Amino acid sequence: MTDHDPNQGAGGSKGPPGRARGRELALWILCHLESHPGEERDAVELFWREPPTLETGDEFIGPIAAELRALLDDGVAGRWARRLTQAYVNDMISVDAAIELASKRWRLERMDRVDRNLLRLCAVELRAEKTPRNVVVAEVVRLAARYGGDRSPTFVNGLAEALAQALRDVTPPEPEPEPEDPGAVT
Template structure:
């Protein structure tokens, strides 16, 4: 991730989380893992399913040449070992792969002057994950936006947090008009 600020940590907590004394939920860690997976899949255009299968089967093999995740494979171990994070990340990534073209169209419509190809890989991946959650998951919209901004601040460029915040808010407005306001089910472990 060009211009990223830090790598995923074994504890999966940010400085803000440490100050507040809170630990990230399985869903928060799952979003972080899903971000890494979506960024990794971009290195395998046309072979996303095969790359995803390999990611789940043998993460250490990523060290053999993946330009994005290779050096971080060891640091991803704790996230991969977290069953709640794995479940949530799998749900998010599969949600994106099930309708990648539709999700990308929604993002381009909400981002107005920004085409996906011009966006930083981290920003693009975060917006894709946010769209999956905003489209029908039970996570409250404000949590989806806040989590995207948190991850953009942590892994994106200097401008990522503001950019992701603006586009994610626009996505929430667009998708709110297309869906009922009430979540399908309570969000267990929703982030504050």
């Protein structure tokens, strides 16, 4: 018998290990890309070739370093993270434009780095994947609660819902009024 729980995510979080962990790793990568403006494609490859090294002995950084290492060692998470980050890099301008359009009051550059990159992941997955919208929104809110500031979950939830509305048009169109039957008795 083993102590390994197949539903155990990185750092002890519950959830599907593959895609949920892949989103988490993709968040790390998208934040990394911001340090390499104009060189995003090279920065993605750099991340995979030379992942950030964090000191495991530090009481604050140690758990994060172990978590990142576990994410990098998870093949399913790595494949999903590559797919999401590649989709973003391939279409950065329109992904960012979709976020700007959904955000009535916040310009992208004024958003917190974690929030901004979670919204990028949300937009990419809503546009390019068949993942249910509620799963996408719940996952980015979960990551916002974990990695963002105190107000991040609420902020990300509101904008992720707006993105889902805009990108997946979840409201059915209003039915056309039926023409009146000229022979009907009123």
